[in-house]
Amino acid sequence: MSLSTPSPHRRVVAVTLLIPALVALALWAFAWPAARTAPRDLPLGVAGPTAATAPVEQRLEHQEGAFDLHHYADEAAAREAVENREVYGAVVVTGQGPKLLTASAASPVVAQLLQQAVTQQAAASGSRVTTVDVVPAAEGDPRGAVLSASVLPLALAGIGAGAAVTLLGLRGARAVAALAGSATLVGAAAAALAHSWLDAVPGNLWTVAGTFALAALAMGATVAGLAALLGRAGIALGGLVIMLLGNPFSGASSAPEMLPEPAGAIGRWLPPGAGVSLLRSVSFFDGAGAAGPALTLTWWAALGLGAVLVGGALKERTRSARSASGREPVPAG
Missing domain, CATH: 3.40.190 (D-Maltodextrin-Binding Protein; domain 2)
Incomplete structure (x- = not known):
């Protein structure tokens, strides 16, 4: 057995401790903001x-x-x-x-x-x-349930796209193209459902689709970028940030100012919260207040895609160096 391979006993202990820890983290992330909902400034x-x-x-x-x-x-x-x-x-x-x-x-x-x-x-x-x-909610979604529920599917789509790009071995420009293409289709599908079918998100159809797509790209690029730099552990880290922080801290079901601090402040700067805020702005307020969340999503997407390109270039350079060293002639004795 390789020295680097954990023993069966250690793997049993790891699973036994890891699952309860993840459950406790998930309960804290989702239940704490819900239990402390109240207006704050x-x-x-x-x-x-x-x-x-x-x-x-x-x-x-x-x-x-x-x-x-x-x-x-x-x-x-x-x-x-x-x-x-x-x-x-x-x-x-x-x-x-x-x-x-x-x-x-x-x-x-x-x-x-x-x-x-x-x-x-x-x-x-x-x-x-x-x-x-003054600015009523959509007639098809007076309680904002559809808009709030859209956060989880977008988060899953982003995590899934980032993980798929990594596990399929896509790098560099191909990875960027796959992430962008996936986000575009996610945006089109989400807009078709929420805007055209459910009539829950009014506004211009293409603007709504672009907002969904930008949010999905920001989340997918974040996961893929972390994976490009950290390996498969980056998938787990990106998933935790988006799912266990970004999703419950987004304030989608209430408002960031209704969440306990620092959850409200953190949620504004993560892709799910920024995506919900941007969607409200373009759908109901003619773009008022859209600059901040749009810039936040753009930065996440740009940094994530940049990390994908840098990580791919570093791996390609490492592979080329190893190949060159393997072809070095052996000096005559």
Whole structure:
């Protein structure tokens, strides 16, 4: 038996310990954010004259750390801020009582939370709240379930593409072409289902397909790039980052500001979270707020594909060096 081959007893111990560790990690990654869902510096607008909005701001600020308040002069400015994804909603103080502007397209969970919070505060002061959904969710998906559910298939597609490229021995330009081609088809299939069939993601069909494709490419390139540099261990590392961090930390079912820190911050910078944010922007907000997540996905894709090319070049150089050394003539004795 080779000295580098683990004994059967060590393999049994490794499997016995590894599986429970992975289960514990998965439970922590998925259950912890879900159990600690609550607003944390959630951007919320307050519109109206300063004297009139001061009591409302004081009541909202009483919930320490829950809201990040932005003041606007009037309803028009607050509505524009909601449409530009600067805030999730806004409380407009009027002579007839408070008016709540929401955007269920940004997050149905947040829209419902704001409605409950503002309604309770208004009831305490004896007034009623008028709610206006400025940017509503799709009629075919009012709760955002389809959009939230799209994160897992995209993550699986990215991990699968990166693993397949590695295990099939594709390198360099061929690996890049395979990843790009796979992501393009994934984007087309996802758009056909979510946009055309389920009517859950409106907007321009080709823009939606491109968003799905870019997210899939970023995840696939990440896995393939890590594998090109680290070997097959890179597949496991990339899969863990995307599936056990990127998926539950994406905030797809609520919002990044609803997750405990640092989960919300981490999720914004990983491909699944950036993909969901970009999809919301291009589908419901005419591209408002799309620059940040689009740049994040582009960097992940570029770094991953770059690692694929570098790793392939290094392996080719190593192979060439070994071949050259094997052909060296043996000097005469």
